[in-house]
Amino acid sequence: MYSIATILxxxxxxxxxxxxxxxxxxxxxxxxxxxxxxxxxLLVAVLGFMNGRPEFLDIALVYVLIxxxxxxxxxxxxxxxxxxxxxD
Amino acid sequence: MLDMLLDILSWIxxxxxxxxxxxxxxxxxxxxxxxxRLHAVSVCDTLGAGMVLLGLMLQGGLTLVTVKLxxxxxxxxxxxxxxxxxxxxxxxxxxxDPVEDDPEDG
Amino acid sequence: xQYLVDIVLLGLxxxxxxxIVRMRxxxxxxxxxxxxxxxxxxxxxxxxxxxxxxTEAAIGAxxxxxLLLATxxxxxxxxxxxxxxxxxxxxxxxxxxxxxxxxxxxxxxxxDPNAPVHRHVAPEYIEDTPEEVGVxxxxxxxxxxxxxxxxxxxxxxxxTAGVGVLALLGVHLRKRTEQPHDxxxxxxLRVIAKLLFPLxxxxxxxxxxxxxxxxxxxxQAGVIFATGFVLYALTHGLGNAERVIPPxxxxxxxxxxxxxxxxxxxxxxxxxxxxxxxxVLADDPVSGQHLGILLIETGVGITVAAVILIIYFxxxxxxxxxxxxxxxx
Numbered sequence: 001m002y003s004i005a006t007i008l009x010x011x012x013x014x015x016x017x018x019x020x021x022x023x024x025x026x027x028x029x030x031x032x033x034x035x036x037x038x039x040x041x042l043l044v045a046v047l048g049f050m051n052g053r054p055e056f057l058d059i060a061l062v063y064v065l066i067x068x069x070x071x072x073x074x075x076x077x078x079x080x081x082x083x084x085x086x087x088d
Numbered sequence: 089m090l091d092m093l094l095d096i097l098s099w100i101x102x103x104x105x106x107x108x109x110x111x112x113x114x115x116x117x118x119x120x121x122x123x124x125r126l127h128a129v130s131v132c133d134t135l136g137a138g139m140v141l142l143g144l145m146l147q148g149g150l151t152l153v154t155v156k157l158x159x160x161x162x163x164x165x166x167x168x169x170x171x172x173x174x175x176x177x178x179x180x181x182x183x184x185d186p187v188e189d190d191p192e193d194g
Numbered sequence: 195x196q197y198l199v200d201i202v203l204l205g206l207x208x209x210x211x212x213x214i215v216r217m218r219x220x221x222x223x224x225x226x227x228x229x230x231x232x233x234x235x236x237x238x239x240x241x242x243x244x245x246x247x248x249t250e251a252a253i254g255a256x257x258x259x260x261l262l263l264a265t266x267x268x269x270x271x272x273x274x275x276x277x278x279x280x281x282x283x284x285x286x287x288x289x290x291x292x293x294x295x296x297x298x299x300x301x302x303x304x305x306d307p308n309a310p311v312h313r314h315v316a317p318e319y320i321e322d323t324p325e326e327v328g329v330x331x332x333x334x335x336x337x338x339x340x341x342x343x344x345x346x347x348x349x350x351x352x353x354t355a356g357v358g359v360l361a362l363l364g365v366h367l368r369k370r371t372e373q374p375h376d377x378x379x380x381x382x383l384r385v386i387a388k389l390l391f392p393l394x395x396x397x398x399x400x401x402x403x404x405x406x407x408x409x410x411x412x413x414q415a416g417v418i419f420a421t422g423f424v425l426y427a428l429t430h431g432l433g434n435a436e437r438v439i440p441p442x443x444x445x446x447x448x449x450x451x452x453x454x455x456x457x458x459x460x461x462x463x464x465x466x467x468x469x470x471x472x473x474v475l476a477d478d479p480v481s482g483q484h485l486g487i488l489l490i491e492t493g494v495g496i497t498v499a500a501v502i503l504i505i506y507f508x509x510x511x512x513x514x515x516x517x518x519x520x521x522x523x
Binding site for chain 2: 001002004005008009011012013015016018019025027028030031032034035038039041042045046049054057058060061064065067068071072075078079082
């Protein structure tokens with residue numbers, strides 16, 4: 001059961017990676033990065049249950065927080081260089 | 089009997105969640121425009137994540153493991169849609185326009 | 195099943211590595227580097243190395259990415275096309291790589307239990323930890339107790355890195371707390387950041403104190419702690435972040451962590467043992483070990499968090515192109 005879920009999530013990660021390479025704009029790549037981050041969290045949780053190691057959940061917890069901060073940082077750098085913050 | 093039921097339920101949730109995640113990923117690959125891809129990611133990812141985590145929670149029983157899984161879900165529910173919101177706003181401010189349907193095509 | 199996951203992850207890692215080399219847009223490369231760290235962390239999880247996976251996830255995908263982004267923000271966003279042909283470097287790299295691989299053919303097989311590295315000190319640490327140190331996490335016991343002197347050196351190296359950044363870059367304090375061109379992020383982001391910020395700090399403290407029983411310890415806790423403050427600085431502006439945690443305080447904290455560590459060592463000497471001997475710190479040796487490990491992990495965490503924030507403030511508070519240019523941060 002866990003094996004099937006692991007394989008499905010790995011396929012989803014590979015598909016997301018294709019978008020990360022192809023995406024014409026930076027935003028496609030950031031979105032793919034965020035998606036791969038979420039999928040990794042779930043993969044770590046499923047692998048933890050598969051190997052009988054509940055300690056893996058700490059890693060998943062750290063990663064949820066870290067990937068959020070990473071995404072915000074990329075957007076901040078891009079908008080401060082290219083965007084028009086007074087356009088609202 | 090209750091054990092079997094919980095097992096089957098967690099099977100269904102786990103596999104269903106993984107299928108939703110895969111569907112979201114395929115949507116990201118095939119949709120024509122950034123904003124539609126963003127929509128696919130945010131909805132399918134959060135739903136799939138919720139189902140997978142709920143399936144694992146049913147396997148874990150009433151222990152610390154379940155509490156940690158609930159915390160992961162809580163953080164994901166807060167940070168996922170917020171990151172997508174930030175992405176959409178950043179794209180808008182930087183001038184990326186959504187592809188609009190041509191009214192003459194069917 | 196294990197092999198399948200291993201091979202797929204290694205394949206994804208390799209593909210990502212190629213893409214990083216070929217892409218020209220540096221912001222995209224930074225995102226891909228973060229994804230690369232994620233795959234490495236997954237590999238460590240599959241290899242059952244939980245502490246290393248936690249550290250890789252926290253540092254590689256978090257702080258490393260953020261510092262790289264700060265650098266890209268200060269410099270150029272597109273890589274320049276190289277002016278030379280790449281045939282000669284490719285040849286040199288291939289020959290060197292082949293020589294190295296040939297050299298490793300004599301080494302014992304990966305994970306061989308009869309290899310010399312697994313037969314002398316390692317079994318002794320694993321067997322003696324329950325009685326002598328009494329913590330379930332052998333990585334923490336080796337890092338903090340058996341090899342505590344090495345860890346003192348590591349903390350000093352981190353402190354030196356912070357001092358180096360301060361000496362080279364310095365931290366430019368804002369004259370006013372709000373600049374007219376400070377990019378204010380969305381209300382939603384600011385509210386969520388304020389909501390998550392105390393939870394991140396609390397989780398860092400959990401990782402610090404739970405490092406004896408699960409994965410974690412001082413280094414990871416310091417990194418997560420710093421990431422919380424970085425989130426606050428990103429969403430609320432650098433001026434507010436410098437009011438919340440003044441850089442002068444960070445300098446003091448960085449030194450305080452190293453001093454705490456060394457003080458624990460000297461306390462051991464004052465109580466009759468050797469330097470960094472924890473057995474004499476309390477009434478019985480195992481409690482002494484627990485107390486010693488707790489204190490030094492706290493010292494490590496304080497120094498690591500302070501130094502990461504010093505480096506972050508040092509990078510982000512510079513303005514490209516001179517002191518009066520348009521503020522990009």
